[in-house]
Amino acid sequence: MLMLSQNERERYSRQIMLFGEEGQERLKNATIFIAGAGGLGSPISIYLAVAGVGRIILVDKDTVERTNLNRQILHYDRDIGRKKTASAQEKLREINPDVAVEVIDTTIDETNVRDLVGEADGIVDAMDNFPLRYLLNQVAFEKKIPLFHGAIRGFYGQATTILPGKTACLRCTFPNPPQKEVFPVVGVTPGFIGMVQATEVIKYLVGTGELLADRLLLWDGERSVVEEIALERNPSCEVCGGRTRHGGDAL
Amino acid sequence: MKVTLRFFARFGELLGKSRVVDAPENTSLSDLIRDAASQNSEGYGSIFDEHGAFRDFVILMRNGKRVPAAAADRTLLSEGDEVAVFPPVAGG
Numbered sequence: 001m002l003m004l005s006q007n008e009r010e011r012y013s014r015q016i017m018l019f020g021e022e023g024q025e026r027l028k029n030a031t032i033f034i035a036g037a038g039g040l041g042s043p044i045s046i047y048l049a050v051a052g053v054g055r056i057i058l059v060d061k062d063t064v065e066r067t068n069l070n071r072q073i074l075h076y077d078r079d080i081g082r083k084k085t086a087s088a089q090e091k092l093r094e095i096n097p098d099v100a101v102e103v104i105d106t107t108i109d110e111t112n113v114r115d116l117v118g119e120a121d122g123i124v125d126a127m128d129n130f131p132l133r134y135l136l137n138q139v140a141f142e143k144k145i146p147l148f149h150g151a152i153r154g155f156y157g158q159a160t161t162i163l164p165g166k167t168a169c170l171r172c173t174f175p176n177p178p179q180k181e182v183f184p185v186v187g188v189t190p191g192f193i194g195m196v197q198a199t200e201v202i203k204y205l206v207g208t209g210e211l212l213a214d215r216l217l218l219w220d221g222e223r224s225v226v227e228e229i230a231l232e233r234n235p236s237c238e239v240c241g242g243r244t245r246h247g248g249d250a251l
Numbered sequence: 252m253k254v255t256l257r258f259f260a261r262f263g264e265l266l267g268k269s270r271v272v273d274a275p276e277n278t279s280l281s282d283l284i285r286d287a288a289s290q291n292s293e294g295y296g297s298i299f300d301e302h303g304a305f306r307d308f309v310i311l312m313r314n315g316k317r318v319p320a321a322a323a324d325r326t327l328l329s330e331g332d333e334v335a336v337f338p339p340v341a342g343g
Contacts, residue, residue, distance in 0.1 A: 040343045128343035153340035156260040174339045176307040183342035
């Protein structure tokens with residue numbers, strides 16, 4: 001268990017007021033896997049870095065394009081053409097040199113996802129498609145670590161926190177993916193949903209507050225309304241249903 | 252009977268976000284949504300496929316509880332029910 005340095009006590013003094021040095025040490029000793037360094041991954045990784053999450057693993061396969069810059073705030077105009085991982089690592093290290101930022105420039109797939117996630121304490125879903133989200137959901141279930149889900153389109157977004165064996169999984173809630181498209185988006189929407197996800201990560205690691213467990217938060221930015229919908233496990237879910245019936249740790 | 256029907260996200264943009272419907276007795280969940288969606292062909296097409304079945308990603312809620320699309324035809328509504336229809340979003 002790594003202890004806080006004097007610099008860290010000072011850097012995090014205002015949040016140590018919230019959850020104590022013990023809470024801050026939990027953040028310092030945590031590893032969080034963030035899948036995607038785009039619209040959601042940018043604000044999430046920035047805020048987890050400044051909060052002092054000790055080890056951040058950030059995976060992305062893409063190169064920065066001009067069309068990304070309205071929302072992917074880790075990447076600057078000068079980064080166009082660079083790998084998002086390189087751009088992200090540079091910024092996050094400057095933002096907080098006290099946290100370890102590991103970036104992996106690869107396409108997440110069925111063959112590598114388990115190794116990529118490794119021994120992480122949680123997975124943040126900052127993807128832009130459901131097939132990869134389902135893969136993250138599967139791995140979160142296998143490793144029994146939480147999946148912090150978020151997704152956006154236009155002015156709308158959704159978020160929930162999946163605790164394997166305890167809550168509905170992503171497949172229970174969304175058995176079928178929406179149609180693929182080039183989605184419209186203004187940067188504030190992934191900013192908003194990313195902050196919900198990052199807040200969930202911090203609460204989970206520190207062990208405080210109440211998580212978005214079995215609750216789907218829906219954000220309507222057009223009307224500035226937040227609503228929530230209760231979620232339930234699907235007993236016949238192809239991911240989490242069967243094992244539960246065979247004496248898993250559910251309900 | 253009066254029931255509240257709410258469309259979320261893209262569905263709401265196309266069909267209006269919320270309305271109170273004065274529906275006849277024995278109206279099913281499917282009937283309610285189909286009637287409301289019929290007012291706008293793009294809105295209808297966003298929820299129903301070419302055979303008139305719910306698109307498989309559409310999520311239906313009645314009084315905060317999920318109703319599978321396969322059960323929507325036989326789910327009869329009651330006075331005061333609140334129905335929500337929404338599409339998951341997928342961007343990131």
